[in-house]
Amino acid sequence: MGxxxxxxxxxxxxxxxxxxxxxxxxxxxxxxxxxxxxxxxYGDAEGECYLLTKSDESFHCDESFAILPLEKHPTLFxxxxxxxxxxxxxxxxxxxxxxxxDFDYKSKFVRLVGTVYG
Numbered sequence: 404m405g406x407x408x409x410x411x412x413x414x415x416x417x418x419x420x421x422x423x424x425x426x427x428x429x430x431x432x433x434x435x436x437x438x439x440x441x442x443x444x445y446g447d448a449e450g451e452c453y454l455l456t457k458s459d460e461s462f463h464c465d466e467s468f469a470i471l472p473l474e475k476h477p478t479l480f481x482x483x484x485x486x487x488x489x490x491x492x493x494x495x496x497x498x499x500x501x502x503x504x505d506f507d508y509k510s511k512f513v514r515l516v517g518t519v520y521g
Contacts, residue, residue: 406520406521407520407521408518408519408520408521409518409519409521410517410518410519411445411448411450411515411516411517411518411519412514412515412516413443413470413472413514413515414455414470414472414473414513414514414515415442415443415470415471415472415473415494415512415513416442416470416471416494416498416508416511416512416513417452417464417468417469417470417511417512417513417515418438418442418468418469418470418471418498418502418511419438419466419467419468419469420434420435420438420467421434422502422503422506423437423438423501423502425503426500426501426502435467437501438467438468438469439469441469441471441498441501442469442470442471442472443469443470443471443472444467444468444469445467445468445469445470445515445517445519446467447467447519447520447521448464448465448468448517448518448519448520449463449464449465449517449518450463450464450465450515450516450517450518451463451464451515451516451517452464452513452514452515453513453514453515453516454510454512454513455487455490455512455513455514456487456509456510456512464515464517470513470515471494471497471498473490473493473494474493474497487512490512491508491509491512494508494512495508
Protein backbone atom coordinates (compact mmCIF):
# COMPACT_ATOMS: atom_id res chain seq x y z
CA MET A 404 0.00 0.00 0.00
CA GLY A 405 1.46 3.35 -1.01
CA UNK A 406 1.73 6.55 0.92
CA UNK A 407 -1.22 8.90 0.59
CA UNK A 408 -0.81 12.64 0.22
CA UNK A 409 -3.30 15.30 1.20
CA UNK A 410 -3.46 18.96 0.25
CA UNK A 411 -3.47 21.34 3.20
CA UNK A 412 -4.39 24.99 3.56
CA UNK A 413 -4.20 26.50 7.03
CA UNK A 414 -3.45 29.81 8.65
CA UNK A 415 -2.25 31.00 12.03
CA UNK A 416 1.04 31.10 13.88
CA UNK A 417 3.90 28.95 12.49
CA UNK A 418 5.74 27.29 15.39
CA UNK A 419 8.44 24.61 15.61
CA UNK A 420 9.39 22.55 18.66
CA UNK A 421 12.35 24.76 19.59
CA UNK A 422 9.95 27.72 19.96
CA UNK A 423 8.17 26.09 22.89
CA UNK A 424 10.95 24.00 24.48
CA UNK A 425 11.24 26.15 27.61
CA UNK A 426 7.52 25.96 28.38
CA UNK A 427 7.44 22.23 27.62
CA UNK A 428 10.26 21.61 30.11
CA UNK A 429 8.37 23.41 32.89
CA UNK A 430 5.41 21.12 32.20
CA UNK A 431 7.66 18.05 31.89
CA UNK A 432 6.41 17.43 28.37
CA UNK A 433 8.05 16.73 25.06
CA UNK A 434 7.89 19.85 22.85
CA UNK A 435 6.48 17.90 19.88
CA UNK A 436 3.70 16.47 22.06
CA UNK A 437 2.84 19.97 23.24
CA UNK A 438 2.70 21.24 19.64
CA UNK A 439 0.26 18.44 18.86
CA UNK A 440 -1.95 19.44 21.79
CA UNK A 441 -2.13 23.20 21.18
CA UNK A 442 -2.03 23.46 17.41
CA UNK A 443 -2.62 21.82 14.06
CA UNK A 444 0.48 19.60 14.04
CA TYR A 445 2.16 18.68 10.76
CA GLY A 446 4.74 15.98 11.45
CA ASP A 447 5.39 14.96 7.87
CA ALA A 448 4.46 17.81 5.61
CA GLU A 449 5.96 20.39 3.34
CA GLY A 450 4.74 23.51 1.69
CA GLU A 451 5.02 27.24 1.41
CA CYS A 452 4.21 29.58 4.28
CA TYR A 453 3.07 32.97 3.04
CA LEU A 454 3.51 35.81 5.53
CA LEU A 455 0.18 37.49 6.22
CA THR A 456 1.95 40.65 7.40
CA LYS A 457 3.89 41.08 4.13
CA SER A 458 2.11 40.12 0.94
CA ASP A 459 5.21 39.38 -1.11
CA GLU A 460 7.21 37.20 1.32
CA SER A 461 7.12 33.47 1.98
CA PHE A 462 9.34 30.63 3.19
CA HIS A 463 9.46 26.90 2.53
CA CYS A 464 8.54 24.64 5.44
CA ASP A 465 9.47 20.96 5.43
CA GLU A 466 10.09 20.04 9.04
CA SER A 467 7.81 19.06 11.90
CA PHE A 468 5.80 22.14 12.80
CA ALA A 469 2.42 23.32 13.98
CA ILE A 470 0.09 26.09 12.96
CA LEU A 471 -1.46 27.59 16.09
CA PRO A 472 -4.95 28.47 14.90
CA LEU A 473 -7.04 31.58 15.28
CA GLU A 474 -10.55 31.39 16.71
CA LYS A 475 -12.25 32.86 13.62
CA HIS A 476 -12.00 31.87 9.96
CA PRO A 477 -12.86 33.86 6.85
CA THR A 478 -15.84 32.86 4.75
CA LEU A 479 -16.71 33.50 1.16
CA PHE A 480 -18.49 36.75 2.03
CA UNK A 481 -16.77 37.95 5.22
CA UNK A 482 -13.27 38.43 6.51
CA UNK A 483 -12.42 36.98 9.91
CA UNK A 484 -10.64 39.99 11.44
CA UNK A 485 -10.83 43.73 10.94
CA UNK A 486 -7.05 43.94 10.45
CA UNK A 487 -3.78 42.10 11.03
CA UNK A 488 -3.35 43.77 14.42
CA UNK A 489 -6.59 42.24 15.73
CA UNK A 490 -5.52 38.76 14.65
CA UNK A 491 -2.04 39.17 16.17
CA UNK A 492 -3.60 40.42 19.41
CA UNK A 493 -5.70 37.27 19.63
CA UNK A 494 -2.70 35.04 18.90
CA UNK A 495 -0.65 36.71 21.65
CA UNK A 496 -3.53 36.36 24.09
CA UNK A 497 -4.01 32.68 23.32
CA UNK A 498 -0.41 31.49 23.02
CA UNK A 499 1.93 33.87 24.87
CA UNK A 500 2.27 31.47 27.81
CA UNK A 501 3.79 28.82 25.50
CA UNK A 502 6.21 31.05 23.59
CA UNK A 503 9.32 33.01 24.56
CA UNK A 504 8.84 36.69 25.46
CA ASP A 505 10.82 37.75 22.38
CA PHE A 506 8.85 35.56 19.93
CA ASP A 507 8.32 37.41 16.63
CA TYR A 508 4.60 36.98 15.98
CA LYS A 509 4.62 39.12 12.82
CA SER A 510 7.18 37.00 11.00
CA LYS A 511 5.42 33.75 11.95
CA PHE A 512 1.83 34.74 11.11
CA VAL A 513 1.28 32.71 7.94
CA ARG A 514 -0.99 31.00 5.48
CA LEU A 515 0.27 27.47 4.79
CA VAL A 516 -0.30 25.86 1.40
CA GLY A 517 1.23 22.45 1.14
CA THR A 518 1.08 18.69 1.28
CA VAL A 519 0.77 16.27 4.19
CA TYR A 520 2.19 12.78 3.75
CA GLY A 521 0.69 9.84 5.56
